[in-house]
Amino acid sequence: MACAAEVPEAFLGLFKKEELVKAELIVVIPPKEIEQYVAKVEDAATKAPEWFDAYSKESPPGVPLPFDEKLGLTKEEYANYIALWAKREYRASSRLVLQLREPKPGEWTISATGAGSPISTLRYNAEKDAFESPNGALARIEDIDAGEQSILGEWAGREWKFLEETSLGKVKENIALGKTGDGKYGLLVYRMQEISSQGTRLYDKSMVIRFIAGSGAKP
Numbered sequence: 001m002a003c004a005a006e007v008p009e010a011f012l013g014l015f016k017k018e019e020l021v022k023a024e025l026i027v028v029i030p031p032k033e034i035e036q037y038v039a040k041v042e043d044a045a046t047k048a049p050e051w052f053d054a055y056s057k058e059s060p061p062g063v064p065l066p067f068d069e070k071l072g073l074t075k076e077e078y079a080n081y082i083a084l085w086a087k088r089e090y091r092a093s094s095r096l097v098l099q100l101r102e103p104k105p106g107e108w109t110i111s112a113t114g115a116g117s118p119i120s121t122l123r124y125n126a127e128k129d130a131f132e133s134p135n136g137a138l139a140r141i142e143d144i145d146a147g148e149q150s151i152l153g154e155w156a157g158r159e160w161k162f163l164e165e166t167s168l169g170k171v172k173e174n175i176a177l178g179k180t181g182d183g184k185y186g187l188l189v190y191r192m193q194e195i196s197s198q199g200t201r202l203y204d205k206s207m208v209i210r211f212i213a214g215s216g217a218k219p
Contacts, residue, residue, distance in 0.1 A: 007100070008108060008126040010158055013214050014177060014186040015100035015110070023188075023211035024092035025115050028151055030085060037073060037081040041065075044072030062151040085149065090210070098188075098211060110188070116209055119190050122175060131160045135173050135192075138162040144178055152189075152208065154181030169196040179213050186213035 007017055015021065045052040051070060059065050064085055067078045096114040103109060108124040123132045131138040138160035148154045157178015164171045176189040191206035 006102075008124065010124065010126075010129065010177060011100055011108070013179065015098070016214065017100055017102065019099065021098040021211050023096050023098045023112075023116070023209050025094045025096060026090045026208050026210050027093050028088055028208075029091055030088040034081060034084040037077055037084070040072040040077070044070060060146075060150070062146070063149045082149075088151075090152075092210075096209070098209070112209070116207065118192070118205060118207070119175070119188065119209075131175055133162060133173055135171055136162050136164065138173060138175060144176055148181075152180075152187065155179060155187055156181070157187065167197060169194065169202070171195075184213065186211045 007015065048070060055068065055070070056065065064082060065071060067073070067075065071078070073081060094115045096112055096116040098116070099111045101109050101111060106126050108126065109120065109122065110124075111120045112118075121134055122138075124130070125132065128137075129140050139162070141159050141161045144155065144157045144159055146152065146155050155178050157176055159174060159176040162171070162173040171192075171194050173192045174190070176187070178187050179185065180187065188209040188211075189207070190209075192203065193201065193205075194203040196202055
């Protein structure tokens with residue numbers, strides 16, 4: 001079995017070469033009670049779309065927006081919203097198996113079974129620190145350092161992104177790898193979007209895969 005030193009830094013502490021890793025595709029489920037507050041925010045966004053778009057862009061994605069009266073919530077309602085958000089659950093929607101492989105020197109893949117199979121088409125180039133997909137090269141962008149209020153809770157990791165805009169529309173593809181704040185779980189987050197020039201979503205595939213970090217296990 002290959003030693004850990006052979007694994008590129010991007011995968012260290014997450015995978016061991018050639019080992020099978022049990023994983024799960026997870027979904028985030030907030031309490032139903034939060035829906036009444038979300039509805040009020042959505043209503044406020046409809047009434048002032050330009051303000052809401054600008055305000056949303058000022059905050060990191062995947063976390064509750066900071067309080068503002070224009071959100072349509074009182075301070076008490078906002079506090080209740082945040083309290084409910086803290087009670088969100090992470091549930092497995094399906095099980096799968098991951099495997100880090102090196103098909104040829106310097107080129108790595110993460111093979112995934114079942115619903116995770118779209119990531120199997122990506123190739124990681126250790127020298128360039130970049131992924132390659134059928135769309136093109138995913139370049140390294142700013143590292144992730146998410147706090148407790150982020151949709152996946154506290155976690156940190158690396159992220160790569162592909163973006164192409166033409167007269168026909170826009171294609172975006174991201175992959176991120178990291179660990180939860182307690183170091184127990186590894187996370188693989190993937191999303192691919194294709195949007196027409198009119199703003200219609202032609203394709204939108206996203207997934208969050210969770211696994212025991214650095215632990216191989218036979219399925």
